[in-house]
Structures are given as structure tokens and as C-alpha cells.
Amino acid sequence: MPQEKTGAPGGAERRAGREAGRMKLFIALGGLLVLALLALLVGPAFVDWTxxxxxxxxxxxxxxxxxxxxxxxxxxxxxxxxxxxxxxxxxxxxxxxxxxxxxxxxxxxxxxxxxxxxxxxxxxxxxxxxxxxxxxxxxxxxxxxxxxxxxxxxxxxxxxxxxxxxxxxxxxxxxxxxxxxxxxxxxxxxxxxxxxxxxxxxxxxxxxxxxxxxxxxxGAGDGHLPVRLTLDSQRLDARATFDAVASDQPGEPLAEGTLTLASPIDPAAERPAEAAPRLLPPTRLVTRLALTPTSLRASDLRAEVGDPQQPYVATGSALVDLGSIPRFDLQLDGQAIDVDRLAPPAVEAGQSPGLAARVEALRAALERLPTPGMPGRVRLALPLVTVGDTTIRDVALAGSPASDGWSLQSFSAELPGRTRIEASGVLRTDDEPGFRGNLLLAARQPAAFLGWAAGASDPALVRLQRAGFSAEVALSPTDQRFDGLEVDLDGRTLRGSIRRAVRPEGSSTAIDLGGEAIDLEPVAALARLLALRDGAPRPGERFEVQFSAAPARFGDFQAAGLEADLSLDRGLMDIASLDARDFAGADLHAEGTLADPFGTPRPDLSLDIAAGDPARVAEFLRRRLPGSPLADVIARRAPTLGPLALSGTATSQGAGRTDLAVALAGTAAGTDVTLRLALENGLGATERNGRFGLDLALAQQDAAVLLAQAGLPVLPIGDAVPLDAALTASGAPGQPAEVSLRLRSRGTELSADGSATLGADGLKAAGLALRLGSDDLAPWLTRLALAYGQPLAGLPVSGAARLSWTDGSWTLDGLSGTLGDTRLSGALTAPAGEPVSGRLALSSLSLDWLGTVVAGADAAGAIGTGGATPTPFAAPLLPGRAFRLALAAERATGLGLDLSGLATEIAGDGGRLAVSGLSAATASGGRLAGGGEVRNAAGILSASLDMSLRGQPVATDGALFSGRLDMAGTLAGGGETWPALLSSLNGRGRLAIADAVLRDVRPDLLAPVLEAAGTDGFETGIPAVSALVERLSAGARAPLGTLAADWTLGAGTLRTGPLRHDFADAALEGEAAFDMRSGQVEAELALRLAPPADEAVEDAPPAVSYRIAGPWTAPVLQTAVQPLATYLSALSARREEERIEAIEDDLRETVRLRREARLYRERERLREQFRQERETREAQAREEAARAEAERQARERAEAERREAEARQAREAEAARETAAREAAARAAAAQAEAAARTAPAQRPPPSDFELQPLPPPGAPPASGFGGLPGVSDPNRL
Incomplete structure (x- = not known):
């Protein structure tokens, strides 16, 4: 351990004291612990537990x-x-x-x-x-x-x-x-x-x-405690979590917070393959929940159901009243929902989407909705609900749950076809589903709705703009009743009831409906949907129908009233009564039975039909049977059939058979009608190849009426004549039927015997032997409005032919007979949609008739006679169908022609006639060939020809002109009358006349004329010359050889180019014209004569003019000698002028000599005068010079300049005086000449050959103007 640092004296003592204290505490605690353990061991034995x-x-x-x-x-x-x-x-x-x-x-x-x-x-x-x-x-x-x-x-x-x-x-x-x-x-x-x-x-x-x-x-001590409670259900795979705040404060909910419901518990967990299906769809519900002792309130409710990526979302609120009678109130507003996706139903694949299936799908959807165990009210609004393949929009429901279903205060939705459905009543969804209450259905697209509901529709329903019904209904699996039913079809209302009972032995439907202004087409369409399933009657269904409507409409046709009492049971329709008043213009009555009405009907009916206007009935049949040839024919003939009254029967023969026999008798517009028709297999004969037999007899006292009823155009002319028609036929569809037709009237009979094959579109094939005989067919052709240029009367006809018809193609073989006086034979063929072709051979052919047929106006005398009338052309009389025929005629006359051995090919198409390969001989031995085309458009005729004429002799009456004509060319024209057509013709070509000779014309005429003109007393006037020429030319012949020229045609006149032929001493030239309208010929010829050189006259050549005019068969020659007379007059005048000119030459020489003598004398006088004047001027000049010199000397020094000026002025003045003198002399000379002229003799002197010049001015040298005269010298020369 680290050493403790001492910071002050005495630290060691304090540390020692603390150690001693700790030791004392440990000793005390140890002693207490020992005492406590001792007490715990021995204490319980001495405790009083009571x-x-x-x-x-x-x-x-x-x-x-x-x-x-x-x-x-x-x-x-x-x-x-x-x-x-x-x-x-x-x-x-x-x-x-x-x-x-x-x-x-x-x-x-x-x-x-x-x-x-x-x-x-x-x-x-x-x-x-x-x-x-x-x-x-x-x-x-x-x-x-x-x-x-x-x-x-x-x-x-x-x-x-x-x-x-x-x-x-x-x-x-x-x-x-x-x-x-x-x-x-x-x-x-x-x-x-x-x-x-x-x-x-x-x-x-x-x-x-x-x-x-x-x-x-x-708890914070304020009575509130946050709480979180979670409940998991493994069976439902769902978890509910409640995050709330519990409270024990007065006036506050016991718990208030958020409730969350989720399924599945762990969405990420994988389900075993053998796991049972989930009972709930993926769901997440969140709501704000408040719990009080008396209620449970859910607000801000949001439910998400289905695929978490695209869930169905519903929002709303709920309230549960926990009072003495618990109730709930649920209100939901949802989005689009697929019920089958959320809760899949157990339905079989491929289930028929019929009306029953649709109703069952809706019922199953309602059955799958959970039914709360307590009373309450549900208000549901969904924009889109999908059940199976059904989409329902704008679903709104307000109802209360019941033990067996729902009590609906209101229900509304929009079904397919923009169909609104509204209902209120009691809906059962248990094992005995049903509905009782009020039902309204309104479809704005009825066809779409019925296509969804029934799986089928009808064209008649497509035209409906709206449809619907309202009724008090009671619906169950065994009974369906619609009482107080009102059916709306495009604003037209049917009222009544429908009741249907479903029993083990079958179903029965009773329909009782009636209304006003009813359209029967949608009613019939609804009836078919109701009575049929997949096109066949519903098995086990019986219908009893009573229907009435006044008025009633079917398509565009209306009946004043319709009443029907019928039943349909097991494919048999029993018609107790069916009456239609004024239906499509007819009164109909039918009663009886109709077996298998929707398959192959087998009727046993009696029928009565009366129609004042059959056209309306026929139009109804045509529209109901589109494409039916028979219906189309009846519709076209209907206007001629009224009034119509028919009665009869239609029955099926034999038990269990479908053979049909129809017998009708009555009248149609006065025509007696008797019809017997037998159909093997009845109305199904076309599908089952049943045989048929037909006997039809028609009798009419006025043939025009019966012909009009047959569809032929008729003109009411002449007196009424009777006409009988009889038709018998027997056979089978698709096979040739034996047919016999007879039409008989006075003097006329037409028969057709053979076989015919009928198809779906009418006549398919036929082979008939035709015979026609008539004493006079012209009235019948006129009565039938057949205008082919025939005479009005007197046209006997007899003939026979064999007609073959196949699918619109026909052939007429073996045609032979007579038409008036004309024999004819031939054969014709007309393939479907192609022109008629064949050949015709005639003994004679009228070209005038042919022109009449083309022009629609009489063509007799139209060409070459001048007798054509200005009658306007009309529509052509040619057949309307195109044709091309080889035509031969032994003789053809008319239009100014007379032909024999005619052979050609003609073609036309109603307004056009074309000729090609024409070959014929003229009556005079020529040959005509060529072709052309004529068109008639609404009375305006146009023609174009390309013709040639070879070797045609030309010889007028009296042989004025003769020769052989060869001519070729083209011409065209158009007009509205024959004169206008001929006037408009224009064309061009070339002609040649061989061996041409002109009579009464003498080419060497001038020599004898000059000889006659040289005699004394010859008159050069036109009458004398004309008489001389005619006398000299009488009987003369002028050989012209071969004349050739171009020709042109314009304004109806044919004109040749210049013609010329040269003789030895003359030339013949000119032009010719032929008027196509009048047949007049006109030629202007000139015979140019060549005089001897010494007899020629300038600007007046000798000639004779000829004019040939008149009908081309007899023209007249006229002679005009004006040029020749002018020449002879000029020649005579020239000879006289030469004699006078010789006399004038002698006189003119004498006059010239006299003039020269006068000239010499005058010159001498003038010369003397000029000399004297010069001498005077010279003297005056000298005097002036002396005076000027004197003055100069006097004023030389002071006025030198002035004197010079004055001198200049003096010189100028002198020049002016000289000029004046010369002018005066000239005037004097002119006056003398004028006086001499007045005193001269009256005869006209010969013209002078010189001019008098004015005198020169004084001091000027004379002009030398006389040097040219012989023997005369210049007088001024000294």
C-alpha cells in the first residue's frame, strides 16, 4: 500500500486513533450479531403466534x-x-x-x-x-x-x-x-x-x-399510476397492449391510454409448413381508450388490415355503454377493402358468376362479418369493397346486430354498371338466409349491371340509359316475392308483382306487369335473361305471364295496345291470347301453343293479320331479320300490298315432329292470295335440310297492280287487263328445287320451267327453260316502263331460250325467235359483277332505232336529210348493266346509211355505246370500216368516231360529177339535240377522188371566146358573155384525174382543202363543203384561163367561176363569168386607148413647136430689157461715187467714221432697192403670163416642157438657161 503522506505534526497520532475506533466498531457489531442469531434460534419457541x-x-x-x-x-x-x-x-x-x-x-x-x-x-x-x-x-x-x-x-x-x-x-x-x-x-x-x-x-x-x-x-401520491398491460393469444396469433394511466380520482376514467392490437405477434417469424392457417389477417389496431365504470370509449381508432406494405386502413370511433342494458355504437370510415383477401371464403374454383352466385357472394361476405354479442349500432362507410370478382363502391351501412343477422336501418352501395342499391329491413345470415324489407335498385348503365349480375347481356339493353325497380320484398331460398313492384326502363314504368316459389319438384314464377308507353325491346331482353340459361330454358322452371301495355313500342314501331296471357313450362309456350292493336300498322291476333320456342319452334297457332299500311309491318320484319332477302323483298313490295287481310294456320304435323304447314288466304290490294307452304323440320329446315313445298296462286283483274306488287315499275296506261300468276316449287335447302312459273293474260303468256336452288341470301342457282309468246308485246313493254325505242303497238314476239343462273351469274343459251319482222338468234353470258357478253345475229338492224336508244330522242331523218327536229336528248335507253356483244346484221339502214353484211362489236354501260371493228358494204359498192364511241350524260350527247370509206362511187344525178372516193379521218362533237350535235362536229382527215370528171366545164374555153370577141358588135356585158360561155361549154367534160386534199369538219360542215388540176391552157382550182345537218353540198371552183402573151391584161386575168350547190344527191352547177367579162372589157378598152394615143401624139408635137417659138421671142425681149437696166445702174453708180468722193474730201478729218457708216447704210439701201426691183419684174412677168393664158384658144394646149424663171436682179449676171435648145444661143452673152 502506498505510504500516507504527513502534512503536519501530529498526523501519526490521528491515524492511530482512527484505527482504534474501527476496531471497537467491529467488536460491537460482532457481539450484536451473535446475540441476534442466538435469539432467532431460541425465540420462535417462545412466540405466541395466535x-x-x-x-x-x-x-x-x-x-x-x-x-x-x-x-x-x-x-x-x-x-x-x-x-x-x-x-x-x-x-x-x-x-x-x-x-x-x-x-x-x-x-x-x-x-x-x-x-x-x-x-x-x-x-x-x-x-x-x-x-x-x-x-x-x-x-x-x-x-x-x-x-x-x-x-x-x-x-x-x-x-x-x-x-x-x-x-x-x-x-x-x-x-x-x-x-x-x-x-x-x-x-x-x-x-x-x-x-x-x-x-x-x-x-x-x-x-x-x-x-x-x-x-x-x-404512484406519485396524486391517485395516478402509469400501467402497461399486454395479452398474447397463441391461437389467434395476436397481441393486445394497453398503455394507460390508472386513476382513482373522482370524475376521471379508471384507465385512459392507448390500446394496440397486432397480429401476428412476431411478423418476422417463419411459420412451419404444417402450421394451421392463421385465423386473423395481418392486423394492426391503435385507438385511444378510456374506461369508466359505466362506459368504454375508443376514439382516434385506426385499423390496418392486410399486407403491411399496402394495408387496408379504417378509422372511426366506438362506444360501449356498460349500463344495465349494455350497448355499443361503432362508426367506421374505411378505404378500399377486399373481403376475400382479408378473410378468404371457401368457394370452388370456376364457380359460375351468375346472379345467384353474386347474391351468394354478398351473403357470404356478410356472414363472414363478426356479429357482436351485445346489442348496439354499427355505422360503416367504405369507398370500395371487393367480394370475389365484384367491386362495390360507396358502401354505407347503418344497422344493429341480431341473433340471426342484422337489422338494417339503411344500406346503400353502388354496384357495377353505376347501379345504386338501397335497402332497409331485416337481413338474415344464418343457415336460412333471407331478407325482408324495402329494396330499390337504380342502374345508370343497365347493360353493364346485367352483364355483371347475370353473366350476359343483350343489345337491346345497351341502348337503355337507365333502369331500376323498387318493391317490398321477401327473399328466402324457397320464396321470393316482389310486391308493389315498379320497374323503370328509361322513364317508362311497369307496375305489378313477381312471385317465385322454389320447391323440390321445380320452380314457378308468376309475373303480372302492366304499364303505359312501354318499350318492348328491353322487356323482351329481360325476359330472355330471366327465362334462359346459356341460350336454353332453365330446367324445372315454369313461368306464368300476364302482360299489358298501351301503347307499346318495339324499336321504331308502336302498338296502340298489347295484351298477352301466356305460360312457359318445360319448353312449351301456351298462348292463351296475344293481341296487338295497330302494331306497325297492323292488328295481330294469335293463340295456340309454341313448343321449344327458344330452339326449333314447333307452332300450333291460328293467326289473323289485318293491315291498312303493310309497309310498316314489312319494315318491322326487315329490321328484325337483317340480311334476309325475303324480308327485304317484302319491304320493297309492301307499299303495293295494302290493304292486306290474311288469316290461316301454322301447325306442326305429326306427334313429336317439327314439320310445319302454313295455310294463308286473303287479299292484298285486291289481289287474291292463296298460299300453302309445307316445311319438313319446320323453322329448322335450313339447318336440318328439310324439304319444302310451295303453292302460290295470285289473281288480279288489273295487271298493273300485280306487276307492281312483283316489284316491277308500271305505267298506268290503257284499260285494265287481267293477269294470273301461279308458282309451284318443291325441294330442299341447298338442293335444286323443281320450279314452275306461269304468267297469263289475254294474248300473252310467259312460262319458266326447271330447277332452282335457294340459299341464305336468296336465289343461288337456277336452270329454266323460258318461253314467251305475245300477239303484241309493245303495250306490255310500255306498261312495264321499258323504253327501248319500240313501236307503240304492233310488236308480235315469239321466242325461247335456256336460262342458267349461278350465284349471280347467268347464261342465256339457245336464244331464237322473232321480234316483229326481224329474226334473231344468239347467246348471252353475264358473270357476276362483270359485263354481259355474247353474240347476236339479226336479219335487219335499224340504225335510226340504235340512235334513238342512245340519244333518248327520235333519230329518224337526223342525218343527211335536213329534217332533224330540235327535240332535246333525254336519258339513254341502253341497258343499265355493262355489255359487250358481237353483232351481225344482214342489212342495216338509217342515219343516212344503207349497209349490208354488217359485222361489229358493240359495248356499253348504260350511258355509253362503243363500236369497234366495224365492217360493212355500202349499197353502191363501197366498204365502210372503223369504230367510235357515243356517250349520253343526262341528255348531253358526245360522240367520237374514227372511220374510213374505200372505193365509194361518186356519181350525182345527171352525172355532174363522178369518180371513186377514198376517205378517212376522225370526228367528234356534242350537243343536246340532233341539230346541235351535228353543228358541233369537228374533225379532220384526208380524201382522194380517183377518175374524177366534171361535166359542163370546158378547159379550152378562151380561144373561141377571143375569136367571138374580135367580131364587130361584140358585147362585153355579163349576160352576153355568160350566154357565150354556156353555149360553148354545154356538154363538155373536164377530166380531173385524181383529186386529193385534207378535210376538216367544224360547226357540222365538212370542208376540203384547196383542190387544183392543171390543163394545157387553164387550171381548175377551188374548195368544197358538205353540211352534215342538211345533206347539202356546196363547192366554189374557178377555171383560170391562160391568154396569149399579146392578149394579156394586167390585173384582169380571164377566169370562169363555178358554184355547185344543192342536195348531195342532185347538185346544181352555176356559172359566174364576171372575171372573164372583165377581161374582155379591159381588152377592148386597151385597143381603143391605143388608137387615141396615136392621135394625141401628133397633136402634142405641133403644140411643142409653137411653144418653142414663143419662148425664143420672149427671151430676146428680156435680154434687151436687162441690158438697158444695167447701163442705167452703171451711170448712177458713177455719179454716186463722185459725190461721195467730194463729201469725203470735205469731211475727211472730222467725220471719217460717220462717212463710213453712211456709206455702209447707203450700200444696204441699194441692195434693198435691187431686190425690190427684181420682185417687181417677176410680178410683171407673171401678170403677162396670166393674161396670155386667158387669151389663148379654148382647146387644151399641149403641156410645156419648160418653166419660166423670174428675172434676175439688176446688176446680177443672167442665168444661162437656154443652152439646151437647139439653134438658140445665150442672149445675155455679149
Whole structure:
């Protein structure tokens, strides 16, 4: 040990003193301990334990506040530790009703702590304690620790308390309810009598084994004690924990805190594979709990159920009234919940999702809900509940539990199909489930709801915007009643009742419904869903139906009233009465039976049908049987069938057979109708290949009526004629049926005999021998509105052919007969969807008729005659179906043509006719070939042709022109009338005329004409020349050889290009035109004559013009001689002019000589005059110069400049005077010339060949203008 340091004198002495004190204390304690052990060994033998028992009872009574009595044996010991034991201990002020009884009690304490004032009991054991905690009528609880309890002043520590085979009873004397805890085994400890306490135990709670643990805090002396209690159930794998504060203060809950319930106890623990399934889904519940003597209140309740990652969460509150009549009130608001996931039901896989299954699923879900054992009320609101494959939304429930189910004050939810269901009443969920009360169901998507509820739907229900019902119901497994039933279907209401009874021998449903303005389609759809299962009647079900509605609607059709009284039992429908008034325009009545109505119906019915307007009935059938050819035909014919009245029967023949016989008789718009129909296998003949037989007879006094009923267009013309029709047929579907059809009228008969095969879409195949004979078919064609350009009367017809029809394709073989005077033969074929093809051979063909068919207007005389009328074109009369035929005709006439041996191919499609490969001979020996196309669009005709004509002789009447024509080209045009069409034609091509000869034209005409013109007295006037030309040309022939030119067609007129042929002394040229509209020809020709060179006249060549005009068969030649007459006149005038010109030349020479003599004399006179004037000027000049010199000398010095200016001015003035003199001389000469002209002779002098020039000015040199005259010199030259 380290040495103690001494810091002051005397330290050693103090240390020695302390050691001596310690030794004395150890000696004293040792002596006391020896004395105590001695007392403990010998003391108990001298203790009076009876007196100690009384002390124990008194002290325990004081501590517990209750009377404590030890009725059994008391014993104690001190060593090795103090121990005290009692038997048969009773706690309670009332010995007859103790609070606590203990079969045996023992406690062991430590002695040393007791010496310091602490009582430490390290072991206490209670055997068979029985605790009774009653709740008195006033709600007071009698606790084991009474109000007079006085805890000891010493500290009491309970290290271990063991309870063995304990029990406890909580008895509510207000309601006689008991909660019993038994077989309690556990241990606990306490640091003091004020806590904290802790312990664990196992026990049975009303037979349920539980493990419990608890702990507390330390009481603060204010009456509050924190408590934590945990209960575990291994069977449920659940744990409940209550963290609370216990209180004994007036006005405060006995305990208030948080209750937590969790399952499983250990989520992380792995469950053995052989472990039983959990009874509870994963759950966690937390709530605030407050316990009072009279109530148990849970607030802020939150429950999480299911997968911890995505649990179902519900919140709410609860209140349990612990009064004399215990009740509870639970209110929950939850999230989406899957009941099957939380509590899986035991259902078989593949269970049918029918209506019964849906109801059973809902019932099973309600059955799985726990039913509380006390009365109360539950208010539940869930946004989404899933039960099986059913999703239910907005579930709201307010009800009270009952011993066998629930009493519902209100229940509402939204089922699939946006369906609202509301109910109130009593719901049983025990072994006899059922419901009695009020039920309302409203669906805003009825089809979706029924598809969910019944597993099927109907197209008629899809159109419903809303549907629902309300009724007072009583539902059980054996009886279902809907009284006071109101069914709403899109605002239309049915009222009545439905009652169904389920018995071992079968089920029976009685339906009694009626309403106003009812739509039958959804009613029928609901009836099918009710009566059928998987398309067949429900086995063991019987339905009795009474139904009425006024009015009633089925689709777009309405009946003024409908009444039905029928029953359905084991596949047999017994119709006591079925009446429909004004249904789709008809009154219907039926009665009888209908076997297997949903399979292969076998009727035994009597029927009556009366319809003023059958079109409405037919339209109803067409809509109910879409795609049925028969229904479509009836719908198209219906407007012609009214009024309609039919009655008859429809019966199945033979017991157990489905053969059907229908017999109807009556009238349809005055047509007598007799129908007999036999169907083997009845209405299932098409599936079972049953045979059929049909006899139909129709008789009508007005053939137009019967033809219209057959669907043929009819024009009401002429008087009414009778017409009878008879049809017999027998066979089997899919096999050829023997068919015979006869149509008879006065003078006309049509028959068809053979076989026909019917399919689902109507006639599939047929092979018929057709024969037609008529004295006059024209009225029938007109009556049938068949306009093919036929004559109005007088068209006898006879013929025969073989018709083959297969799937819309037909062939007409062996066609032969006569049509009027025309023989015809041929064969036609028309594949389905393709043009008609074949061949036709005719003895004669009218081209005018063919033009009429194409144009829709009469084409007789339209071309080449000028007689076409401006009648507008109409719709073409060609067949509407496309065709392509090889056509041959022995002779074809019309449209200005006369052809023989015609062969061509024609094609058309209703508004178009095309010709190709045409070949024919003309009447005069030419050959016509080519093709073209004509179209008629709403009365506007357009044509395009490509034709050629070879070797056609051209010879007009009287042989004015002759030759052989070759012509080829194209032309096109369009218009609304024949004249307009011909006027619009345009085209181009080339023609050539070989061996052309023109009569009355003489190419060498000019020589005899000139010879005649040279005689005296010849007149050059046009009449004389024209007469001369006609006389000289009469009978002449002008050979033209081969003429070739291009031609053009425009405005309906064909025009050739320039034509020219040269002769030896002439040339013939010109142009020609042919008017297609009138057949008029017009040609302008000119014969250009070549005169001898010395006889030629400039600008007036000799020529003769010819005009050929008139009908092309007889044109007229007209001669115009204006150019020739002009030439002859010009030639005569030229000869006269030459004679006059010779005389004029002699006279002109004489005049010239006279003019020259006058000229010479005048020149001499002028020359003398000029000399004199020059001399005068020279003298004057000299005088002026002298005067100027004198003046210059006088003013030379002072006025030199002035004199110079004056000199200049003087010179200028002199020049002006000279100019004036010259002008005066010129004027004088002109005046003399004018006077000489006035005095000259009246005859016109010859024109002079010179001009008189003006006199030159004085002082200027004369002009030398006479040097050119012979023998005359210049007079001015000196």
C-alpha cells in the first residue's frame, strides 16, 4: 500500500486513533450479531403466534382497507430467514361475498434490510387466490384495496410474488354479465407498494388461453399510476397492449391510454409448413381508450388490415355503454377493402358468376362479418369493397346486430354498371338466409349491371340509359316475392308483382306487369335473361305471364295496345291470347301453343293479320331479320300490298315432329292470295335440310297492280287487263328445287320451267327453260316502263331460250325467235359483277332505232336529210348493266346509211355505246370500216368516231360529177339535240377522188371566146358573155384525174382543202363543203384561163367561176363569168386607148413647136430689157461715187467714221432697192403670163416642157438657161 503522506505534526497520532475506533466498531457489531442469531434460534419457541395472527389481520386490514381474516393455520420461522405462512385467507368486509380468498399464503423476508427500516420480501407465494371484482348497480367497483387503505410507513419491497392456480371474476351486477379468468399462473415484483410493479402470467379468459404481462410506474401520491398491460393469444396469433394511466380520482376514467392490437405477434417469424392457417389477417389496431365504470370509449381508432406494405386502413370511433342494458355504437370510415383477401371464403374454383352466385357472394361476405354479442349500432362507410370478382363502391351501412343477422336501418352501395342499391329491413345470415324489407335498385348503365349480375347481356339493353325497380320484398331460398313492384326502363314504368316459389319438384314464377308507353325491346331482353340459361330454358322452371301495355313500342314501331296471357313450362309456350292493336300498322291476333320456342319452334297457332299500311309491318320484319332477302323483298313490295287481310294456320304435323304447314288466304290490294307452304323440320329446315313445298296462286283483274306488287315499275296506261300468276316449287335447302312459273293474260303468256336452288341470301342457282309468246308485246313493254325505242303497238314476239343462273351469274343459251319482222338468234353470258357478253345475229338492224336508244330522242331523218327536229336528248335507253356483244346484221339502214353484211362489236354501260371493228358494204359498192364511241350524260350527247370509206362511187344525178372516193379521218362533237350535235362536229382527215370528171366545164374555153370577141358588135356585158360561155361549154367534160386534199369538219360542215388540176391552157382550182345537218353540198371552183402573151391584161386575168350547190344527191352547177367579162372589157378598152394615143401624139408635137417659138421671142425681149437696166445702174453708180468722193474730201478729218457708216447704210439701201426691183419684174412677168393664158384658144394646149424663171436682179449676171435648145444661143452673152 502506498505510504500516507504527513502534512503536519501530529498526523501519526490521528491515524492511530482512527484505527482504534474501527476496531471497537467491529467488536460491537460482532457481539450484536451473535446475540441476534442466538435469539432467532431460541425465540420462535417462545412466540405466541395466535397473537401475531391477530396483529397480521389488523395490519393487513389497515393496509388493504378491507377486512382480512386468516381462517386457517398460521406459522413462522426466523432462520435461516424470516418466513410467514397462512392458509385460508379471506379479504372482504362481507364474509359471504369476499373480494379475495387465498387457499395458502407464504412470504419469505430478509432480516437485514428490516433492521434499517425496509421490509424486503424476496419470495411470496399465493396458492389458489380467487379475486372477485363486482360492479354494483350504481356503477361503483369494489376493488381489493378499499378506500380506507393506509400503506405502511416502511418501504416494502416485493422481489418475487408467485401466483398458482389463481382465478378472477369481473361481475357486472347491472346486466349479470361475467368475465372469468381462471388457471392463473404467474410471477410479479414490486419495488414498493406504490410501484413500480412488473409481472407475467398465463391464464384462461372465458376458456381462451392467454399469456399476460404487465408493468407500472410509481404512484406519485396524486391517485395516478402509469400501467402497461399486454395479452398474447397463441391461437389467434395476436397481441393486445394497453398503455394507460390508472386513476382513482373522482370524475376521471379508471384507465385512459392507448390500446394496440397486432397480429401476428412476431411478423418476422417463419411459420412451419404444417402450421394451421392463421385465423386473423395481418392486423394492426391503435385507438385511444378510456374506461369508466359505466362506459368504454375508443376514439382516434385506426385499423390496418392486410399486407403491411399496402394495408387496408379504417378509422372511426366506438362506444360501449356498460349500463344495465349494455350497448355499443361503432362508426367506421374505411378505404378500399377486399373481403376475400382479408378473410378468404371457401368457394370452388370456376364457380359460375351468375346472379345467384353474386347474391351468394354478398351473403357470404356478410356472414363472414363478426356479429357482436351485445346489442348496439354499427355505422360503416367504405369507398370500395371487393367480394370475389365484384367491386362495390360507396358502401354505407347503418344497422344493429341480431341473433340471426342484422337489422338494417339503411344500406346503400353502388354496384357495377353505376347501379345504386338501397335497402332497409331485416337481413338474415344464418343457415336460412333471407331478407325482408324495402329494396330499390337504380342502374345508370343497365347493360353493364346485367352483364355483371347475370353473366350476359343483350343489345337491346345497351341502348337503355337507365333502369331500376323498387318493391317490398321477401327473399328466402324457397320464396321470393316482389310486391308493389315498379320497374323503370328509361322513364317508362311497369307496375305489378313477381312471385317465385322454389320447391323440390321445380320452380314457378308468376309475373303480372302492366304499364303505359312501354318499350318492348328491353322487356323482351329481360325476359330472355330471366327465362334462359346459356341460350336454353332453365330446367324445372315454369313461368306464368300476364302482360299489358298501351301503347307499346318495339324499336321504331308502336302498338296502340298489347295484351298477352301466356305460360312457359318445360319448353312449351301456351298462348292463351296475344293481341296487338295497330302494331306497325297492323292488328295481330294469335293463340295456340309454341313448343321449344327458344330452339326449333314447333307452332300450333291460328293467326289473323289485318293491315291498312303493310309497309310498316314489312319494315318491322326487315329490321328484325337483317340480311334476309325475303324480308327485304317484302319491304320493297309492301307499299303495293295494302290493304292486306290474311288469316290461316301454322301447325306442326305429326306427334313429336317439327314439320310445319302454313295455310294463308286473303287479299292484298285486291289481289287474291292463296298460299300453302309445307316445311319438313319446320323453322329448322335450313339447318336440318328439310324439304319444302310451295303453292302460290295470285289473281288480279288489273295487271298493273300485280306487276307492281312483283316489284316491277308500271305505267298506268290503257284499260285494265287481267293477269294470273301461279308458282309451284318443291325441294330442299341447298338442293335444286323443281320450279314452275306461269304468267297469263289475254294474248300473252310467259312460262319458266326447271330447277332452282335457294340459299341464305336468296336465289343461288337456277336452270329454266323460258318461253314467251305475245300477239303484241309493245303495250306490255310500255306498261312495264321499258323504253327501248319500240313501236307503240304492233310488236308480235315469239321466242325461247335456256336460262342458267349461278350465284349471280347467268347464261342465256339457245336464244331464237322473232321480234316483229326481224329474226334473231344468239347467246348471252353475264358473270357476276362483270359485263354481259355474247353474240347476236339479226336479219335487219335499224340504225335510226340504235340512235334513238342512245340519244333518248327520235333519230329518224337526223342525218343527211335536213329534217332533224330540235327535240332535246333525254336519258339513254341502253341497258343499265355493262355489255359487250358481237353483232351481225344482214342489212342495216338509217342515219343516212344503207349497209349490208354488217359485222361489229358493240359495248356499253348504260350511258355509253362503243363500236369497234366495224365492217360493212355500202349499197353502191363501197366498204365502210372503223369504230367510235357515243356517250349520253343526262341528255348531253358526245360522240367520237374514227372511220374510213374505200372505193365509194361518186356519181350525182345527171352525172355532174363522178369518180371513186377514198376517205378517212376522225370526228367528234356534242350537243343536246340532233341539230346541235351535228353543228358541233369537228374533225379532220384526208380524201382522194380517183377518175374524177366534171361535166359542163370546158378547159379550152378562151380561144373561141377571143375569136367571138374580135367580131364587130361584140358585147362585153355579163349576160352576153355568160350566154357565150354556156353555149360553148354545154356538154363538155373536164377530166380531173385524181383529186386529193385534207378535210376538216367544224360547226357540222365538212370542208376540203384547196383542190387544183392543171390543163394545157387553164387550171381548175377551188374548195368544197358538205353540211352534215342538211345533206347539202356546196363547192366554189374557178377555171383560170391562160391568154396569149399579146392578149394579156394586167390585173384582169380571164377566169370562169363555178358554184355547185344543192342536195348531195342532185347538185346544181352555176356559172359566174364576171372575171372573164372583165377581161374582155379591159381588152377592148386597151385597143381603143391605143388608137387615141396615136392621135394625141401628133397633136402634142405641133403644140411643142409653137411653144418653142414663143419662148425664143420672149427671151430676146428680156435680154434687151436687162441690158438697158444695167447701163442705167452703171451711170448712177458713177455719179454716186463722185459725190461721195467730194463729201469725203470735205469731211475727211472730222467725220471719217460717220462717212463710213453712211456709206455702209447707203450700200444696204441699194441692195434693198435691187431686190425690190427684181420682185417687181417677176410680178410683171407673171401678170403677162396670166393674161396670155386667158387669151389663148379654148382647146387644151399641149403641156410645156419648160418653166419660166423670174428675172434676175439688176446688176446680177443672167442665168444661162437656154443652152439646151437647139439653134438658140445665150442672149445675155455679149
Amino acid at each position: 397473537s401475531y395472527r391477530a396483529s397480521f389481520e389488523a395490519e393487513a386490514s389497515r393496509i388493504l382497507g378491507q377486512r382480512v381474516e386468516v381462517r386457517g393455520i398460521a406459522s413462522a420461522r426466523l432462520l435461516p430467514f424470516p418466513s410467514l405462512s397462512f392458509t385460508d385467507v379471506v379479504v372482504g368486509d362481507d364474509p359471504a361475498d369476499p373480494v379475495l380468498t387465498v387457499r395458502a399464503f407464504r412470504m419469505d423476508a430478509e432480516l437485514a434490510p428490516y433492521l434499517s427500516g425496509e421490509i424486503r420480501i424476496f419470495d411470496m407465494r399465493l396458492d389458489g387466490p380467487a379475486l372477485s371484482i363486482p360492479v354494483e348497480a350504481d356503477g361503483a367497483i369494489r376493488w381489493p384495496v378499499g378506500a380506507r387503505a393506509a400503506p405502511p410507513g416502511e418501504t416494502v419491497v416485493l422481489e418475487r410474488i408467485e401466483v398458482a392456480d389463481g382465478s378472477a371474476v369481473l361481475a357486472d351486477r347491472r346486466s349479470a354479465r361475467r368475465i372469468a379468468l381462471s388457471r392463473i399462473h404467474g410471477t410479479l415484483s414490486a419495488q414498493s407498494l406504490r410501484g413500480p410493479f412488473a409481472g407475467t402470467a398465463t391464464l384462461l379468459l372465458d376458456g381462451e388461453p392467454l399469456a399476460a404481462s404487465f408493468s407500472t410506474g410509481t
